[in-house]
Amino acid sequence: MTSHAANPATLRRLRGHIRLRQETRDAILFALLVGPNLLLFAIFTYWPLLYNGYLSFVQWDLLAPIKIWVGFDNYRFLFGSAEFARILANTFVFTAASVGLTCLLGLVAALLLNQKLVGRDAVRSIIFSPAMLSGAAIGIIWIYIFDPRYGLLDIFIRALGGRSPNWLLSGPWAMAAVIIVYVWKNLGYAVVIYLAGLQAIPRELYEAARVDGANAWARLWHITLPGLSPVTFFLFLTTILASFQAFDIIKVMTGGGPVDATTTLIYYLYQEGFVGFNAGRAGVAAVLLFVIMLSFTIVQMRFTERHVHYA
Amino acid sequence: MTMWDDEDAIMAQIGWTQDWKREGALPQTIPAPSNRVEYRSGQLARAAGYGGMILALLIIGLPVYWMIIGAFKTSAEIYRMPPTWFPHTLTFANFGEAWRSAPFGRYYINTIITTAFGSGFEIFFAATSAFAFAFLPFPRKDWLFLLLLAALMIPNQVTILPNYLTVASLGWINTYQGIVVPGAAVAYGTFLLRQYYRTLPTEILDAARVDGAGHLRVLYSIVLPLSQPALITFALLSLVAKWNDFLWPLLVTNTRDMRVLPIGIFWLMVEEGTIEWGVVMAGTLFVVLPIALIFLWAQRYIVDGIAAGAIR
Numbered sequence: 001m002t003s004h005a006a007n008p009a010t011l012r013r014l015r016g017h018i019r020l021r022q023e024t025r026d027a028i029l030f031a032l033l034v035g036p037n038l039l040l041f042a043i044f045t046y047w048p049l050l051y052n053g054y055l056s057f058v059q060w061d062l063l064a065p066i067k068i069w070v071g072f073d074n075y076r077f078l079f080g081s082a083e084f085a086r087i088l089a090n091t092f093v094f095t096a097a098s099v100g101l102t103c104l105l106g107l108v109a110a111l112l113l114n115q116k117l118v119g120r121d122a123v124r125s126i127i128f129s130p131a132m133l134s135g136a137a138i139g140i141i142w143i144y145i146f147d148p149r150y151g152l153l154d155i156f157i158r159a160l161g162g163r164s165p166n167w168l169l170s171g172p173w174a175m176a177a178v179i180i181v182y183v184w185k186n187l188g189y190a191v192v193i194y195l196a197g198l199q200a201i202p203r204e205l206y207e208a209a210r211v212d213g214a215n216a217w218a219r220l221w222h223i224t225l226p227g228l229s230p231v232t233f234f235l236f237l238t239t240i241l242a243s244f245q246a247f248d249i250i251k252v253m254t255g256g257g258p259v260d261a262t263t264t265l266i267y268y269l270y271q272e273g274f275v276g277f278n279a280g281r282a283g284v285a286a287v288l289l290f291v292i293m294l295s296f297t298i299v300q301m302r303f304t305e306r307h308v309h310y311a
Numbered sequence: 312m313t314m315w316d317d318e319d320a321i322m323a324q325i326g327w328t329q330d331w332k333r334e335g336a337l338p339q340t341i342p343a344p345s346n347r348v349e350y351r352s353g354q355l356a357r358a359a360g361y362g363g364m365i366l367a368l369l370i371i372g373l374p375v376y377w378m379i380i381g382a383f384k385t386s387a388e389i390y391r392m393p394p395t396w397f398p399h400t401l402t403f404a405n406f407g408e409a410w411r412s413a414p415f416g417r418y419y420i421n422t423i424i425t426t427a428f429g430s431g432f433e434i435f436f437a438a439t440s441a442f443a444f445a446f447l448p449f450p451r452k453d454w455l456f457l458l459l460l461a462a463l464m465i466p467n468q469v470t471i472l473p474n475y476l477t478v479a480s481l482g483w484i485n486t487y488q489g490i491v492v493p494g495a496a497v498a499y500g501t502f503l504l505r506q507y508y509r510t511l512p513t514e515i516l517d518a519a520r521v522d523g524a525g526h527l528r529v530l531y532s533i534v535l536p537l538s539q540p541a542l543i544t545f546a547l548l549s550l551v552a553k554w555n556d557f558l559w560p561l562l563v564t565n566t567r568d569m570r571v572l573p574i575g576i577f578w579l580m581v582e583e584g585t586i587e588w589g590v591v592m593a594g595t596l597f598v599v600l601p602i603a604l605i606f607l608w609a610q611r612y613i614v615d616g617i618a619a620g621a622i623r
Contacts, residue, residue, distance in 0.1 A: 026447045029526055033443035034455065037436040040496035041462045048473035049465055055472065062476075112363030115356060123364045125610040127371050132606045132613070134555040136573040137598045140580045141378045144588050150394055152377040158393070184374065189617070191367075196618035216352055234621045245468045248557035252577055266468050273472040274562060282472050290469045297464055 049290065055283030062277045074280040083260065084268075091264040093175060095243040098182040102239055103232065105183065106190020111224070113191065114198045124195060128188030135185070139252030142181045143168065171261030174254050178262050181249050186242070190235055197231030198224070237300045244293055265289050381592035382406070389588050405593035412583060412590060415597055417568060418575040421487075422554060425571055428491045429553035434546050437500030438538075442530045444501065445508040446516070456505075462498040467559060475562055489563045490571070494556070500545045503620075507541040508534055544616030547609050554602055572598045 056074055058067040078084040109127070113120055130138065145152040146167040154164040167177045205223045214222065247266055250256060256263035256271060263271065265285055273282030381389065382405050384398045409415065443449070444456050467474075474493045483489030511534065519529050535542065557573045564570055570578065579594045606613065 023448060026526070027449050030443045030447040030449040030452075033439040033447070034449075034459075037440045037496050037501065038455065038459065040436075040492070041459065041498070043477070044474055044493040044496065045462050045465050045470060048470035048477075051473040051476075052469065109363055109367055112360045115360050117357065117360045117364060119364070120360075123368060125606075125614055127367050128610075128614055128617075129603070129606055130371060130375075132551050132555075132602055133599045134557070134573045134576075134602070136555075136557050136577050137595045140576060140591060140595050141374055143580070144381060144592065145374055145377055147588075149392065150390060150588070152373060152394070155394055184370070188371070192614055192618050193621045196621050216356075231621050241466070245466050247468065248555075248573070251557070251561075252580070269468070270471070270558070274475070279472065286469050286472065290465065293466070293469075294464055 052283050052286040052290070055279045056287050057283075058280055060279040062273075062279055067279070070280065074284045078281060078284050086260060087263050087265060087268045090175070090260070090262065091244070094179060094182075094246070094262075094264050095240060097179045098186070098243050098246075099236065099239045101179070101183045102186045102190050103235055106187055106235070107194050107228070107232075109187070109191045110194030110198060111220075114195060124188075124192060126188075127191050130185045130187075131189045133185075135248030136252050138181060138185055139249040142177070142184075142249075143253055146177055168254055169258055171258055174258060174262050178250055178253055181253065182243070182246060185249070186239060190239070193231050193235050194228065197228045200231075201227035233300065237297065240296055241293055244289060265292075378592050378595055381588055382596050384589050386587060386589055402589075405587075405589040406596075408587070408590045409579065409594040409597065413575055413579045413594065414567060415572075415575065415594065418570055418572045419597075421569060422571040424487055425490045425556075425560070426550060426553040428487065429494060429556075430546065430549040432491065432495035433497040433500055433549045433553075434542070436495065437497045437504050437545060438535060438542065439530070440497075440501045441504035441508055442526075442534060445505045446529075447526065459498050459501060462496070463502075467494060471558065471562060474559075478563055483563070485564050485566050485569045490560050494553075494559060497549075500549065503545055504538065504541055507538050511537050540612070541616075543609070544612050547605070547613050548616070550605070551602055551613075 055067075057069060057071060059070045059073070060067040113124065117123075144150075148154055148164040148166050151164070153167075157164045165173045167173045201224065205227070206219060209219050209223055244264075245266060246264065247270065250262055250264065250267055251270075254262040256267045266289060269282050269285035269289060272278045272285060380396075380398050383401050383403070384395070385400055385402050385404075388395060388399055440459070444452065444459075449455070478484060478489045478493060481489075483492070515533060515537075516529055519533050524532070555573060556571070557577075560571045560574050561577075564574065567578075576591075576594050576598045580591050583590050
């Protein structure tokens with residue numbers, strides 16, 4: 001007695017049927033798991049990006065029922081204005097200085113820490129800890145530190161025979177103060193990344209160099225620094241992108257001032273959108289910010305592809 | 312566009328590949344020096360190393376110390392010239408004063424709720440979408456994954472104005488969902504966990520399937536427990552980010568009752584400001600203390616996770 005299912009042709013058909021149903025069910029599960037995540041991105045990330053583009057072509061105060069289409073007027077206005085040129089310059093200065101100092105000091109600290117030292121890992125964690133703290137809280141602590149009469153920094157400046165500037169009341173000093181605080185907050189991140197990068201350089205390279213009689217400088221120059229290029233690029237990319245998003249410390253410490261001395265592009269976007277109620281200009285700022293960050297990412301990716309030496 | 316050919320290659324280029332095997336104490340890189348000159352320079356390097364360690368500790372530690380002693384100083388002492396290194400009279404009054412000047416109890420509740428839900432959503436979405444992308448079939452799956460990764464290039468800061476309009480039109484201003492929902496989706500965590508899932512031994516997963524376990528069962532009882540290190544690191548980073556979030560809650564709340572801690576401390580400073588530094592420092596301690604404790608407890612997971620993120 002042969003049962004129906006034992007027939008090879010039927011079996012094959014049945015198996016195919018099951019596989020098909022299984023695949024459909026898997027695809028449905030996939031949609032259920034991924035769907036909400038992608039839907040939220042569509043609503044709160046991709047759509048806003050497009051909408052920013054639209055807003056940059058209109059004149060609107062966020063309240064009026066109609067938005068007036070003005071073409072490229074907002075762009076023309078901003079790129080012709082001295083104020084906006086200053087804001088772009090501020091953004092450049094802030095990013096260049098904070099990224100440059102963070103990476104440079106982080107590299108020096110990591111090179112010093114990259115040896116057998118008691119308590120080294122604990123120090124690494126302590127240096128990293130400010131990166132975990134609220135930017136608003138850090139900004140407030142540092143206002144107190146920068147206080148020209150009762151602040152911590154004044155103790156040192158006085159000991160050196162100087163007089164504390166009115167940090168947050170003069171444009172260049174306020175920019176310097178904001179940069180100092182950002183470097184203080186992010187230094188540990190750079191140290192952690194560089195230490196990890198140093199650990200990844202193969203020890204045999206140092207051994208070989210030593211056998212060849214290379215001194216410490218030569219080893220630093222020919223092995224360590226080239227070996228660190230991949231993490232350096234990673235660090236540059238992440239800190240540059242983070243600096244374009246820097247908001248909380250600036251908001252708390254200077255409010256973009258005095259006048260607009262510490263107003264960066266992201267701060268300008270906030271200011272125009274939520275204080276000045278000028279959706280068009282905020283839209284231009286948002287579009288510009290996005291384009292700058294996107295091009296950094298792409299340039300970085302292209303550059304990394306060609307030049308970085310993977311140790 | 313050629314650069315989109317393989318998302319692993321892209322992420323490798325910008326350094327986003329993971330090596331989670333690299334855990335525990337850092338190995339020592341430089342072997343013991345062999346001859347006398349090398350020995351001398353080794354001693355010198357060590358001295359410089361300890362010098363650098365002390366300097367770094369001072370630079371990072373002093374501002375924190377300044378905040379802590381500020382919170383314990385009397386107002387009279389704070390405004391004495393020159394400033395003092397140790398509080399002459401230790402006072403706890405600033406903490407009570409801060410708690411009375413602003414509804415910190417309410418701020419804590421708000422922050423705990425928005426952090427729990429904000430991180431909860433992120434961790435849930437990351438764990439489940441990563442599973443789908445790693446193990447489930449779907450037409451054009453890799454395109455969808457790139458679509459998700461593209462979100463990494465669009466920071467929240469760029470989208471604040473349209474999102475504010477959306478949240479306002481939903482009537483979500485001054486609500487928890489207004490604070491939480493726009494930031495609930497997660498791209499980085501999805502990528503991170505998918506990479507980790509793909510390193511798991513397939514034999515175990517297959518064995519579970521042969522035993523008749525469904526996908527969700529495999530995810531819950533095998534994949535998630537095996538992925539604990541990656542999950543914990545991501546969860547901690549998400550938690551810290553949500554707790555400290557400033558810009559978005561600042562925009563979508565305008566009543567005192569709905570403020571979260573970072574916004575609350577900002578307004579406390581604006582109101583009390585340079586008149587009552589002791590009170591403001593006490594309030595600042597309220598904000599940073601929980602995160603400082605979490606970091607103290609879990610620093611290894613966080614720091615090693617960050618380090619692993621930069622190295623392939």
